[in-house]
């Protein structure tokens with residue numbers, strides 16, 4: 001087989017450490033020559049992270065899936081405060097709000113993540129209006145710098161850390177067959193799977209953050225595959241929790257697609273160090289999908305967004321079967 005692909009690498013600075021966020025943030029604010037920082041965060045740890053910088057204004061208006069009204073209020077605060085830099089401290093919802101401001105203002109973002117969602121390493125934004133989530137890609141929303149500090153994720157409750165880590169695993173697995181998958185983003189995805197599974201098994205914050213970053217870089221490059229299309233539609237239609245829904249759906253998409261591309265499935269299993277379901281049992285992750293009232297309605301909503309390049313053709317009945325199995329928790333072979 002000959003290779004033919006076009007790969008794009010997004011440019012951003014990454015600073016990584018433990019207990020280093022405040023010093024790294026001060027260094028970045030100075031390096032960027034910023035004078036008026038708008039802090040976006042509703043996490044208590046934000047005070048500690050910003051202890052060494054001046055904050056001109058603080059937006060705490062963070063909500064899941066970035067409601068348009070919150071974005072408008074945050075944009076107004078950015079204008080009123082004369083902000084020249086956005087600093088986000090939090091999970092994907094917080095980074096998402098900073099991205100919504102950057103999308104219309106072009107202001108640079110320094111992102112300080114506190115979960116494994118990975119939004120900080122992608123150029124993808126999302127906004128929700130009247131229960132409909134719209135997403136798009138725009139390089140203006142890619143944070144110029146990401147500051148990883150393993151001390152910040154240490155406060156995640158175990159269940160949240162597991163779900164968030166599995167959300168990152170889903171970025172990796174889906175990258176293996178997403179529309180722009182290539183040997184470069186597959187290498188990142190497989191190393192991400194190795195780091196995340198090791199981190200999840202042994203509660204290693206460094207491996208988890210490193211893996212979450214690789215996962216997001218792979219995903220930003222490869223695009224959304226079947227797994228993300230399913231979760232995106234379910235999350236928007238039924239207002240489901242993000243990380244938990246990704247966790248529940250992943251084994252079922254892996255079983256479905258993996259049967260069509262056994263060599264890819266084997267590479268994923270090797271990187272995981274065993275089966276995904278064994279890992280789930282070991283770490284207490286749930287493969288049971290909750291909160292979908294009508295699987296046939298859900299399947300009909302998902303079908304139009306299935307990527308044509310998916311390794312296996314997908315019918316509405318396939319989606320009904322996949323979702324029904326997901327509700328029962330046991331993936332089919």
Ligand code: NAD
Nearest residue numbers: 065091092093114115117119122124152153155156242243
């Ligand atoms: P989240 O940001 O909503 O955080 C989940 C919960 O964890 C919140 O209650 C938050 O307060 C809490 N939390 C965060 N950090 C914590 C910490 N260190 N200790 C204790 N509690 C903490 O959820 P998420 O899963 O991080 O992000 C999900 C959102 O991100 C979704 O809207 C999703 O669409 C988006 N996302 C976007 C991209 C992208 O590329 N644009 C990628 C991944 C996720």
